[in-house]
Amino acid sequence: MPEQRSSQWYAGDDRNAYIHRAWMRRGLPAHAFDGRPHIAIANTASDLTPCNAHLNEVAESVKQGVYEAGGIPLNLPVVSLGETLVRPTAMLWRNMAAMATEEMLRANPVDGVVLLGGCDKTIPSLLMAASSVGLPAVVVPGGPMLTGTFRGVPLGCGTDVWRLSEEVRAGTLSQEAFTKSESSMIRSRGHCNTMGTASTMGLVAEALGMVLPGLAGTPAADSRLLEAAHDTGRLAVEMVAEQRTPAAVLTRGSFLNAIVALAAIGGSTNAVVHLLAIAGRLGVELSQDDFDRTGSDVPLLVDLQPAGRFLMEDLFRAGGLHAVLREVSDLLDPTAITVTGKPLVDYLDTAEIWDREVIRPRADPLLPHAGIAVLYGNLAPDGAVVKPAAASEHLLQHRGRAVVFDSIEDMHARIDDPDLDVDADSVLVLRGCGPKGYPGMPEVANMPLPRKLLQQGVRDMVRVCDGRMSGTAYGTVVLHVSPEAAAGGPLALVRTGDFIVLDIEARRLDLDVPGDELALRTPDPATVAAFANPQRGWERLYVRTVQQANTGADLDFLTGASGSDVSRESH
Ligand code: FES
Secondary structure, eight states: OOOOOTTTHHHHSHHHHHHHHHHHHHTOGGGGSSSSSEEEEEOOOOOSSGGGTTTTHHHHHHHHHHTTTTTTTEEEOOOEEEEEESSOOOHHHHHHHHHHHHHHHHHSSOOOEEEEESTHHHHHHHHHHHHHHHHOEEEEEEOOOOEETTTTHHHHHHHHHHHHHHHHHHHOOOHHHHHHHHHHHSSSSOOOSSSSHHHHHHHHHHHTTBHHHHHHHOOOSSSSHHHHHHHHHHHHHHHHHTOOHHHOOHHHHHHHHHHHHHHHHHOOOOOHHHHHHHHHHTTOOOOEEEEEEETTOOOOOBBBBTSSSSSSSHHHHTTTHHHHHTTTTGGGGGTTTOSSBBBBBGGGTOOOOOTTTOOOOSSSOOOOOOOEEEEEETTTTEEEEOOGGGGGGGGSSEEEEEEEEEEHOOOOOOHHHOOOOOOOEEEEEEEEOOOOTTTTTBOOOOOOOOOOHHHOOOOOOOEEEEEEOOTTSSSSEEEESSGGGGOOOGGGGGTTTEEEEEETTTTTEEEOHHHHHHHHHOOOHHHHHOOOOOHHHHHHHHHHHBBGGGTOBBBBTSSSSOOOOOOOOOO
8 A cells, every 4th residue: 555644643663653543543443554545524514504514414425435445534523614604704714714624634644635515615715725735635515405485486595585685675575474484495404505605616616626527516405415425435535546636636727617617607706716715725827817808708508596597406407517517618628637537528528408498508598798707997906896697787887976885884874864865876885895894805795775776666786895795696796896995995085976987898997086186085084993903813813914805815824835744743
């Protein structure tokens, strides 16, 4: 058997090897330490991450596969982030989860790792960690929940919360009916079933090559998930033998494949920051502009909420990711391999579309050009992103008067004020929501529309923010404005009444204020006072070292890889 990394702990007759083996021999036989690969199962199961609560069962199937292939599986609970519960925003903790997982993989005697994720930040943080450690790694996405229905109509989780709550605010749905829908939304185990961030990142992880081909998108409650988890355990042992590390799989070509997939599925804008952060860990050249350059000519083929009609269970039934990718296979890098060692494109030939309403053929796309547009201008010198597919046609080119909010508290306090000077043409601006300013870059950019405009029938307005938007949301929302207001970005200088010009076709976002006047402006004290200024703990470290959204919002000292070597012993 080849020398394993774990043998640095277990091989030999000295006192240290004795200690390492002895404490592990609670159920493990002596031959567990004969040089066979030890596979960590980085497990984000947690009762407080309801989307991942089933992952212990998935881990058991992975374990069986690892044993069957001659390896030793080891459950490694890692930091888990429940999107709906964690305050002030799960994104604040993504880098912490990535750092903690990276360090625990490096610190422990493991030779490879199976990454179990699901809810929004869990797959990104696991991939960031694995990329930095450089051990062979493979992802098992936990899968979406089954479709829930209310009054005979499917409910898309997330998306329909926004829609129904707006209906309540507009007075077209009773509070009682709204409350009743709550128990129908989450039908089964699994993550959100819209094309939100969790669904997106599971599918994108497979397009990157980091998932057993054909697995991503399998519903959490489907028995095929456990079968694939078993196979993934077997694969992890093979990957250690081949030393197939993340750096071997994740090339620039794989990231560009992921961008093509992201566009074709109409995936979440959050994938931009996550993919940039993962690429940053590997030193793979990837910029925000790659998303526009590579993605914007890709047709939108998947008709899923939030922008469309169907849900993840429908996508799986209709043929899944491979059926989508087969339609755009000419746009994929044929050399980009997967965790199996074979190219992604090799798996697409037999894929078929079984429901052409859910997955549209290339010749009949939902939109000829999907993807994510990156805007520049004097309001976003380092860029901002917008998802044209989720925007309203009549707002793609727009000039409107800014109504500015310094924080989400300010916005909530005033947005429904009948005296707020706002109309349907106004541009709502929310700042102080970037990585440093909030801190953590929350999903607040899709701010609610003023009640008085909702009651007039207005359903979309241009919104501009340095924060993020939930992948389950929709609307003409310009987000990730970089630099953010709290990092000296010109967004801090906008005043209510200024005109903002959005031109998505021209990729522009500008403040219509003369340059000499803008140069003389400084942020209002109230604007600065709203920025976070934490004095201790992770938040302080985060605010001082986090980078901007246009490069992935990772901490500056976490970019790059450190490998898996640890030379010093603790005793
Ligand atoms: Fe977990 Fe949506 S809340 S995926």
